[in-house]
Amino acid sequence: MDHFYIERAKEFVGKEVTLRGWLYNKRDSGRVKFLLLRDGTGIMQAVMVKGEVGDALFDGFDALTQESSLMVSGKVREEKRSPGGYELSIKGIEVVQLSHDYPITPKEHGVGFLMDHRHLWLRSKRQHAIMRIRAEIIQACQDYLNGNGFTLIDAPIFTPSACEGTTTLFGVDYFGRKAYLTQSGQLYNEAAAMAFGKVYCFGPSFRAEKAKTRRHLTEFWQVEPEMAYAGLNETIEVCQDLLLFILRRVLERRREELERLERDVGFLERIKPPFPRISYDQALKIIKEEGEELQWGEDFGAPQETALSQRFDTPFFVHRYPTQCKAFYMKRDEKDPRLALCVDGLAPEGYGEIIGGGEREDDLQVLKQRIKEYDLPEEDFQWYLDLRRFGSVSHSGFGLGIERTVAWICKLSHVREAIPFPRMLDRIKP
Numbered sequence: 436m437d438h439f440y441i442e443r444a445k446e447f448v449g450k451e452v453t454l455r456g457w458l459y460n461k462r463d464s465g466r467v468k469f470l471l472l473r474d475g476t477g478i479m480q481a482v483m484v485k486g487e488v489g490d491a492l493f494d495g496f497d498a499l500t501q502e503s504s505l506m507v508s509g510k511v512r513e514e515k516r517s518p519g520g521y522e523l524s525i526k527g528i529e530v531v532q533l534s535h536d537y538p539i540t541p542k543e544h545g546v547g548f549l550m551d552h553r554h555l556w557l558r559s560k561r562q563h564a565i566m567r568i569r570a571e572i573i574q575a576c577q578d579y580l581n582g583n584g585f586t587l588i589d590a591p592i593f594t595p596s597a598c599e600g601t602t603t604l605f606g607v608d609y610f611g612r613k614a615y616l617t618q619s620g621q622l623y624n625e626a627a628a629m630a631f632g633k634v635y636c637f638g639p640s641f642r643a644e645k646a647k648t649r650r651h652l653t654e655f656w657q658v659e660p661e662m663a664y665a666g667l668n669e670t671i672e673v674c675q676d677l678l679l680f681i682l683r684r685v686l687e688r689r690r691e692e693l694e695r696l697e698r699d700v701g702f703l704e705r706i707k708p709p710f711p712r713i714s715y716d717q718a719l720k721i722i723k724e725e726g727e728e729l730q731w732g733e734d735f736g737a738p739q740e741t742a743l744s745q746r747f748d749t750p751f752f753v754h755r756y757p758t759q760c761k762a763f764y765m766k767r768d769e770k771d772p773r774l775a776l777c778v779d780g781l782a783p784e785g786y787g788e789i790i791g792g793g794e795r796e797d798d799l800q801v802l803k804q805r806i807k808e809y810d811l812p813e814e815d816f817q818w819y820l821d822l823r824r825f826g827s828v829s830h831s832g833f834g835l836g837i838e839r840t841v842a843w844i845c846k847l848s849h850v851r852e853a854i855p856f857p858r859m860l861d862r863i864k865p
C-alpha cells in the first residue's frame with residue numbers, strides 16, 4: 436500500500452494506516468486524549484478513548500512531548516469537527532525519539548528568538564503555509580515559462596563584473612583573482628536569448644544591501660525571462676501574464692494555506708487584467724499628492740513605493756524612469772532620451788516593487804559609451820559587447836523577485852519570512 440500522508444487522508448477513510456510524523460500539540464479531557472500530529476503535508480488529530488485501547492497505550496500519553504517523532508497507527512475516519520475534516524483512531528504508538536525541552540512553545544516568542552531558531556521555526560503551521568506557497572509560486576513561474584516557449588538556461592553565480600551597480604557587490608577571492616557573487620543573471624540571459632530566442636534563468640542573487648527595510652535581503656531568488664526581438668511592451672505583457680498565472684495557481688492549489696495565513700483571498704480573486712500602466716512622471720505626481728518628497732530623477736525609496744502602491748488594488752506598472760537612476764544597460768527612449776525604456780512591476784497594498792526590467796541597449800557604440808559613463812571596466816564587458824557585434828537585435832526582459840512576490844501574496848510584514856533561511860545585513864545564522 437501507498438504510504439499514508441495527511442494531505443491524502445480522504446483516500447484512506449476506513450483504512451488502517453501508519454502516520455509517520457511529529458507531535459505538534461496534545462489535549463487531554465480525562466477519558467479522551469488527543470494528539471495533534473504533523474507529517475510535513477499537514478496536521479491531523481489522533482484520538483484514543485479510555486477502555487477502547489490498552490491501558491499501557493492510554494497512560495503512555497503523558498510522557499509524549501512536543502516535537503517527539505512518532506509512528507502512530509490507527510484507522511482514518513471522517514470527522515467534521517476535527518481540523519482538516521479527518522481523524523485517526525489510535526491503535527498503537529511507536530516512539531521514534533522523545534524530544535526534550537523544545538524551545539518553541541505555544542506561547543508568544545519575539546521575532547529575534549524565532550529567527551535564531553529558524554531551523555525549528557519552519558515546523559510551525561504559519562511558516563509551513565508560507566513555504567508551501569513559495570514552492571507553488573516557483574513552480575508556477577517554471578510552468579508558465581516552460582509552457583510558453585522559454586528555455587531554461589542557467590546563469591553563473593561567480594561573475595567577473597557588476598550587473599546592477601558596483602556598490603552592492605559581494606566580492607570573493609577566486610584563486611587569487613577578484614570575483615563577485617551574481618547580482619542578476621541578466622547579462623548571461625542576453626547571450627542566451629541570442630542563441631535560443633526566449634530564455635529564462637532562475638536562481639539566487641546577491642546584493643550587499645546596507646538597507647534595513649522589510650523589502651531587502653542580501654540573498655534572494657529571481658526568475659528572469661529574456662526575449663530576442665522584443666520591446667518594452669511585450670515585456671510588460673509577459674509580466675502581466677506571469678503574475679496572473681501565479682495568482683490563479685496559488686488560489687487554485689494553496690487556498691488552504693492562504694486561509695491559514697488569514698490572507699484576504701477575495702482580494703486576490705478580484706485582481707483582473709489589464710493592470711494599470713503609468714509613467715514615472717505620473718507616479719511622481721501621485722507620490723507628491725501622498726505627501727512624500729522626491730526630486731525628478733531620483734529612484735523611489737521605500738516610503739515612496741509604499742505611498743504609491745497603497746493607491747492600487749491590483750499590481751501595476753511604472754515605466755520610463757529617468758536614466759540616471761537606472762542601470763547602464765538600459766536602452767533610452769528615442770522620444771525623450773532622458774528616459775530609459777524600463778519598467779517596474781509593483782504590488783498593491785503598500786508592497787511596492789516586485790519586478791524590474793525593460794529593453795536593453797543594442798547599439799555597440801552607445802553601449803560602449805554607457806559603460807564609460809558608469810565608470811565600468813570595458814575589458815570585463817567584451818563578451819557582452821560581442822552580442823552587439825554579431826547579429827544585435829532589440830531585446831528585453833525582467834526579473835521577478837520571489838521573496839517579494841511571496842511576501843505580497845501571503846501579506847507578510849517582512850520578506851525575512853518569505854525565504855527558508857534569510858540572509859540580511861545583521862543575520863547569517865542559522
Ligand code: 4AD
Pocket residue numbers: 598599618619620621642644650651652653655657659660788789790791792793832833834835836837838839840850
Ligand atoms: O530591479 P532589479 O535590481 O533588476 C534586475 O536585477 C534586473 N537585472 C532583472 C532583469 O531584468 N533580468 O531586481 C529585480 C527584482 C526586484 O524587482 C525585486 O523583486 C528583487 O529582484 N530584488 C530583491 N528582493 C529582495 N531583496 C533585495 N535586496 C532585492 N533586490 C532586488
Ligand code: MG
Pocket residue numbers: 779788790791
Ligand atoms: Mg529594481
